[in-house]
Amino acid sequence: MSNGSESRAVSSRPEPAYIPAMTRSFVKMNGAGNDFVVIDALGAPFRPTQDQITTLADRASGEGFDQLIAIEPSDAADAFMRVWNADGSMVETCGNALRCVGWLLMEAKGSDRVVIDTAAGPTTASRAGDHRVTVDMGRPRLDWTEVPLAEEMDTRGIELQLGPIDAPILHTPGAVSMGNPHVVFFTDRQDDAFVTGSGSLVEHHPLFPEGVNVGFAHVLDRGHIRLRVWERGAGLTKACGTGACAAQVAAVRRGLTDRKATVVVDGGELTIDWDPATDHVLMTGPVEVERTGTLPF
Numbered sequence: 001m002s003n004g005s006e007s008r009a010v011s012s013r014p015e016p017a018y019i020p021a022m023t024r025s026f027v028k029m030n031g032a033g034n035d036f037v038v039i040d041a042l043g044a045p046f047r048p049t050q051d052q053i054t055t056l057a058d059r060a061s062g063e064g065f066d067q068l069i070a071i072e073p074s075d076a077a078d079a080f081m082r083v084w085n086a087d088g089s090m091v092e093t094c095g096n097a098l099r100c101v102g103w104l105l106m107e108a109k110g111s112d113r114v115v116i117d118t119a120a121g122p123t124t125a126s127r128a129g130d131h132r133v134t135v136d137m138g139r140p141r142l143d144w145t146e147v148p149l150a151e152e153m154d155t156r157g158i159e160l161q162l163g164p165i166d167a168p169i170l171h172t173p174g175a176v177s178m179g180n181p182h183v184v185f186f187t188d189r190q191d192d193a194f195v196t197g198s199g200s201l202v203e204h205h206p207l208f209p210e211g212v213n214v215g216f217a218h219v220l221d222r223g224h225i226r227l228r229v230w231e232r233g234a235g236l237t238k239a240c241g242t243g244a245c246a247a248q249v250a251a252v253r254r255g256l257t258d259r260k261a262t263v264v265v266d267g268g269e270l271t272i273d274w275d276p277a278t279d280h281v282l283m284t285g286p287v288e289v290e291r292t293g294t295l296p297f
């Protein structure tokens with residue numbers, strides 16, 4: 001029969017602070033086509049090198065993803081979500097990943113609502129149907145950079161400072177932070193060559209020393225925007241959640257859409273509702289689990 005002194009003897013053995021995982025399992029997920037490798041780092045720290053991330057992100061030889069996501073412990077929330085782009089850069093947040101991580105946490109906890117902390121601040125995710133999640137993305141920031149183009153860029157400014165954009169610019173472009181930085185151009189030119197060429201030009205422009213996500217938005221009517229986004233550190237993706245919020249905020253500010261609109265992206269649709277009562281942007285969209293796997297590190 002065991003007694004207190006025996007158990008004390010066992011627990012007093014020196015133990016390592018944590019036992020490093022030899023391999024690590026992951027869940028491959030996507031939100032409207034924007035895809036992620038999601039790691040459970042609640043029990044053991046996960047700090048991949050830039051080389052490991054870019055190798056893993058490769059769609060030909062690795063698992064392939066737009067962003068790598070780690071779910072970490074948090075004192076202030078249900079979890080902390082860490083985000084790396086496919087190029088290995090660590091960034092503030094990711095809207096589509098917040099829906100995926102929110103869904104995973106709600107499934108694990110059997111709850112309908114969770115709080116997820118990020119480097120951009122805490123967010124709340126709640127169920128909005130089967131494999132659908134709403135995330136409260138908080139208040140948009142319109143003063144995130146002091147460059148002359150910041151809040152109300154004009155077409156002449158773009159020509160002078162960003163180089164010619166080879167497309168009709170239909171409305172004044174906007175700069176919006178959803179915790180991460182976005183510029184939004186309103187144009188009906190959205191072909192791959194244009195989005196890739198102009199997107200990479202603007203992403204690396206000296207006006208944006210931290211880089212920027214670049215949206216190309218075509219307003220279809222007061223309730224619909226067709227959007228393609230060249231993402232900082234990831235290139236052209238099938239969807240960008242924070243980009244959809246930024247496009248809708250910029251469109252509302254220009255009187256082009258109602259406060260609630262559908263943003264049509266390459267991989268599906270996102271509903272974006274900029275609540276006038278709270279000034280918060282609510283994003284609703286799908287969550288998909290593709291498969292599970294094991295990382296080699």
Ligand SMILES: N[C@@H](CCC[C@H](N)C(=O)O)C(=O)O
Nearest residue numbers: 094095096180232240241242
């Ligand atoms: N796909 C994301 C945004 C991911 C980060 C972005 N590329 C950045 O560098 O800020 C989303 O759904 O919001």
